[in-house]
Amino acid sequence: MSLRNMNIAPRALLGFALIGLLMLGLGIFSLVQMGNIRQAGVAIEQVSVPSIKILDELTALNLRMRTLSYRLLLNREPATQRDTLDLLDQRNSQIDRARQAYLPMIVAADEQAAFDQYGQLLNQYRQLESRMRTLSQADRLDELHDLLNRDLLANSEQINKVMDTLVRINTDQTRATNEKAANQYAGAFALVIGLLVAATVLTFACAFLLTRSIVKPIEEALKCAEQVADGDLTHLIRAEGTDEAARLLRAMARMQDKLRDTLQQIAGSATQLASAAEELNAVTDESARGLQQQNNEIEQAATAVTEMTSAVEEVARNAVSTSEASSEASRSTGDGRDLVMETVGAIERMSGDVQATAKLITHLAEQSRDIGKVLDVIRRTPRHLFVDEALAHRAYEDTALPIGHNQTISQPFMVAHMSELLLEAGPLDKVLEIGTGSGYQTAILAQLVERVFSVERIKVLQDRAKERLVELNLRNVVFRWGDGCEGWPALAPYNGIIVTAVAPEVPQALLDQLAPGGRMVIPVGPAGEAQQLMLIVREEHGFSRRVLGAVRFVPLLNGPLA
Structure with a gap:
C-alpha cells in the first residue's frame, strides 16, 4: 500500500x-x-x-x-x-x-x-x-x-x-x-x-x-500555486494518492479550472461591454448628427412657417380691408390665421423637445466615454470576489447587490462614473474613501491612484475587504475602522474624497480635509428619498458644487460598529 x-x-x-x-x-x-x-x-x-x-x-x-x-x-x-x-x-x-x-x-x-x-x-x-x-x-x-x-x-x-x-x-x-x-x-x-x-x-x-x-506533494502544491499566482492557468496539476496533500492538489486543479472558466466569462463580458460601449458611442454620435440635421430642418421649417405667417398676415390685412364686402370671408380668414399660429407654436415646441433630446443623448455619450476611461481597470478586477458565493452568478450584472449588514456593492457603472468624476481633472496621489463596504470601489481606486485611505464603520466588512485586497496583491491601501462622517483628519489633506453612502448634507469635517483644488464626489439627500450625486471642488475662495444626477445609496451613519 x-x-x-x-x-x-x-x-x-x-x-x-x-x-x-x-x-x-x-x-x-x-x-x-x-x-x-x-x-x-x-x-x-x-x-x-x-x-x-x-x-x-x-x-x-x-x-x-x-x-x-x-x-x-x-x-x-x-x-x-x-x-x-x-x-x-x-x-x-x-x-x-x-x-x-x-x-x-x-x-x-x-x-x-x-x-x-x-x-x-x-x-x-x-x-x-x-x-x-x-x-x-x-x-x-x-x-x-x-x-x-x-x-x-x-x-x-x-x-x-x-x-x-x-x-x-x-x-x-x-x-x-x-x-x-x-x-x-x-x-x-x-x-x-x-x-x-x-x-x-x-x-x-x-x-x-x-x-x-509529506514534503514532495506540498512542494508540488506550492509550485502549482505559484504558477496560478503568476497567471499560468495551463499547467496540468496531477494528484496521486488520497492524503491531505493529494486532496489539496485536486482542489487546486478544480479551482484552476473554475478560475479559467471565470476569466473566460469575464473576458467575454468585458468584450461584450466594450463592444456595447463602442456601439453606444456610434449610435449616440449618429443620433447627435441626425438630431442636428433634424434641428436644421426644423429651423428651416420654422423660417418657412414664419414667412408663411407673414404672408398670411398680409392676406389677413387684405381680407380685413375687404371685410366689409363679406363678413363671412373675414371670419374664415381669422380662423385660418389662428390655425397657422397654433401650427407655428407646435413646431416651436417640437424644436425645443428635439434640442432637449439632443442634450440628453450628448450627456449619455459623455457618460459612455467616461466609463471607457476606467474600463481597463474594471475588466481586470474580478467583481465576483466581492460578493457572496450565492450571488456570484450575478456579479457581472450592472446592478447593486447586497453584501450583508444592510449594505450593498454599487453597480459597476456607478463605480466607474464616480471614479471618472474624481479623476477627470488629472491623476491623484492621495484619495480618502468613506465607506469601504465590500472593497470593490477600493480595489478600483487602488489601481487608479497612488494611495488610498479607506474608512469603514463595520469591522466585519472591513476585515473581509482587507483579505480580498491582499488576495489581489493591492498593497497601496490603508484601512481605518471608525466613523466615516469624521473622515481621517490625522492624514489630511486629500486630493480626492469619494463617499459611497448618502449624507443628508455634506459633512463639514470632510470639506475641511479636502486639499486646495481637491475634488469630492458624494451622494446627498435624505435616505430612501430623492438623492443627488454631487461633485464638490475646493477653489481658492470656497467650494464649487455641481449636481450630476439622481442616484440611490445606503445612508451614511455615525459611529463605528464591531
Whole structure:
C-alpha cells in the first residue's frame, strides 16, 4: 500500500510506531542479555564463591584435626587431654555442618563423585580417630605414634588430594562461568551494535520516506500555486494518492479550472461591454448628427412657417380691408390665421423637445466615454470576489447587490462614473474613501491612484475587504475602522474624497480635509428619498458644487460598529 493513500497523521503515527518497535525490540534484547550475564554473576556469587569458601573451611578444619591429633599424643596432662577431645568433637561438628552447607552447591557429576570420596575418607578418619582416642586413654603411646604417622597420615594426604580436586573443580566451574559470561557479553555487544546500526538505518529510512511523502506533494502544491499566482492557468496539476496533500492538489486543479472558466466569462463580458460601449458611442454620435440635421430642418421649417405667417398676415390685412364686402370671408380668414399660429407654436415646441433630446443623448455619450476611461481597470478586477458565493452568478450584472449588514456593492457603472468624476481633472496621489463596504470601489481606486485611505464603520466588512485586497496583491491601501462622517483628519489633506453612502448634507469635517483644488464626489439627500450625486471642488475662495444626477445609496451613519 502506498504511503500517499494514508492521511498524514496515521502515516506519521505508523512511522513513529515502527521506530518505537525497533527501539523496544532492541531494549528487550539488551535486557535479556543483561539477564544472562546477571545469572552468571549470581552463579558465581551464590555457588562458586561459597563453595570455595566452604572447601577452604574444610581444609582448615582437617589441618586443625591433625594438629589436635598430635597434641593428643604429645601433651598427656589429663586436663589437656579432655580439652583436646572436646575440641575434636567441635571440629567434627563443624565439618558436618560445612558438608551439609556444601551439598546443595554441587552442580557437576565429577564434583559429586569427589565429594562422596571425601565423605568416605572422612568416615575412615573418624574410625582412625576412634582408635586414636582408645589408644590415648590406654596410654599405648607407641601404637598411637604408629597410628598417627602411618594410617592417619595416609588418610590426611588422601583427604588433601580430594580437597584439592574439589577446589580445582570449583575453580574450573568459576572460570567456565566467567568465560560464558564474557562470551555472552561479547556476543550481546556485537549484536546490540548491529541492531543499533540497523535501527538507525531503518529510522533514517522511515524518516526519509515519511518526510518525502509529506514534503514532495506540498512542494508540488506550492509550485502549482505559484504558477496560478503568476497567471499560468495551463499547467496540468496531477494528484496521486488520497492524503491531505493529494486532496489539496485536486482542489487546486478544480479551482484552476473554475478560475479559467471565470476569466473566460469575464473576458467575454468585458468584450461584450466594450463592444456595447463602442456601439453606444456610434449610435449616440449618429443620433447627435441626425438630431442636428433634424434641428436644421426644423429651423428651416420654422423660417418657412414664419414667412408663411407673414404672408398670411398680409392676406389677413387684405381680407380685413375687404371685410366689409363679406363678413363671412373675414371670419374664415381669422380662423385660418389662428390655425397657422397654433401650427407655428407646435413646431416651436417640437424644436425645443428635439434640442432637449439632443442634450440628453450628448450627456449619455459623455457618460459612455467616461466609463471607457476606467474600463481597463474594471475588466481586470474580478467583481465576483466581492460578493457572496450565492450571488456570484450575478456579479457581472450592472446592478447593486447586497453584501450583508444592510449594505450593498454599487453597480459597476456607478463605480466607474464616480471614479471618472474624481479623476477627470488629472491623476491623484492621495484619495480618502468613506465607506469601504465590500472593497470593490477600493480595489478600483487602488489601481487608479497612488494611495488610498479607506474608512469603514463595520469591522466585519472591513476585515473581509482587507483579505480580498491582499488576495489581489493591492498593497497601496490603508484601512481605518471608525466613523466615516469624521473622515481621517490625522492624514489630511486629500486630493480626492469619494463617499459611497448618502449624507443628508455634506459633512463639514470632510470639506475641511479636502486639499486646495481637491475634488469630492458624494451622494446627498435624505435616505430612501430623492438623492443627488454631487461633485464638490475646493477653489481658492470656497467650494464649487455641481449636481450630476439622481442616484440611490445606503445612508451614511455615525459611529463605528464591531
